[in-house]
Amino acid sequence: MAKISSIYVNPKNKAKIMSIYNKHLSQWPVPYESLDVPTRYGRTHIIASGPKEGPPIVLLHGQGGTATMWLPNILALSRDYRTYAIDTIGDLGKSELDDLNIYPKNGRNYSEWLGDVFNELGINQTFVIGESRGGWITINLSIYAPERVKGIVLLAPVGISSLLGFILKTILMMGFHPTDSEKVKFLRWSLGNNPLxxxxxxxILITSMNCRAKYSWPSKFSSKKLKQISAPTLLFVSGSDPTFxxxxxxxxxxxxxxxxxxxxMAAGSHAMNIxxxxxxxxxxxxxxKGIEMAKENFI
Structure with a gap:
């Protein structure tokens, strides 16, 4: 197998992803800054919105997506908060690994990477919202660096259930060299038919299947690990999510x-925030707001 020099495999895939990214960013409903910060794994890209003096919220997208997946949420979340939508290192988007062979290999590594990002942004403690695999990263951060986390929101996080059944179903539906129609069929099964x-x-997800993102596989959390989550936690799950x-x-x-x-959410799919x-x-x-109020009353 030929060695690849980019997670995008070829320039065509990268150009397609960047075009989709910039199209979604052109629809961003609030003013934003595009930030790039150095980390131990490479340059990390962030879309920052909202009042600079507002309490920070870090947003972590799902696998195969980018920071622009928060388009339907960013207006509301950025009204009173300073939001940082991050392109996860090693995945699609505008972050870039220094070396394709050096990327976060486990939950602790992702926590260290986020620690680098927080330090560069001047964030001591923050709310974190993670969707799907971003939820898995969020849980790991709350376990390995609890002092950096004020509260977490988990939207259909992987790692609560075993993904074995989901993986087997995916292979049965798409095989190893799926056509575009098979990819669309898979997306309708996993994400539903909502037009948005x-x-x-x-x-972007169909194109991502032609790329080779660099990431560690999200393992299921043990009960012992879940007990270590000390931050206030809001967990969203749906009745139609095949990962649960x-x-x-x-x-x-x-x-x-x-x-x-x-x-x-009984009728929701894996993409309930959209x-x-x-x-x-x-x-x-x-x-x-409840967390902030409780903290004020405690003080």
Whole structure:
């Protein structure tokens, strides 16, 4: 197999991803800054929005996506908060590894990478919102660097359930060399038919399947690990999310995470922040405001 020099494999894939990225960024509903900061793994790109004096929120996207997946949420979240939508190092987007062979290999490594980002941005402690694999990274951060986390929001996080069933179903649906129609069929199964989800994610996720992102596989968290999450936690799960294959795993998370609130969306898919942004945005903001109010009352 020929050695690749980029996660995009070829210039055509990269140009396509950048075109999609910039198209979504042109629709960003609030003023923003494009920031690049150095980290131990390479340059990390961030879309910063909202009042600079506002409490910080870090946003971590799902696998195969980019920071622009927060397009339906950024207006509400940036009203009172300084938001930092990060392109995860090693995945698609505008962050760039220094060396394709040196990337975060486990949850601790991702926490160290985020620590570098926070230090460069001058963030001591922050709220963190993670979707899918971004939720897995968020959980790891709260375990390995709890002092950096004020509260976490987990949107359909992987790592609560085993992904084995999801992987087997994916292979059965697409094989190892899927056609574009097979890729679309897979996306409809995993993400549903919501028009906004299709518009925002289909093109970039289909292209991502032709790329070779560099990341560690998100393993299932043990009950012992979940018990180590000390930050207030808001957990979103849906009844139609194929990555949550067992009710007992949801029950286990609710039981083991010490300070959590569960938001179960019976009709939602894996992309609930895009499907139902108004509800998700309002619920998140209420949760964050509650943490801030509790802290003020404690002081």
């Amino acid at each position: 989800v299709c518009e925002l994610l289909d093109e 294959n067992k009710q007992k795993d949801i029950d286990r998370a609710v039981k083991m995470i010490p300070n959590n609130q569960l938001e179960f 499907e139902n942004p108004d509800f998700v945005n309002n619920r998140i903001i209420d949760f964050l």
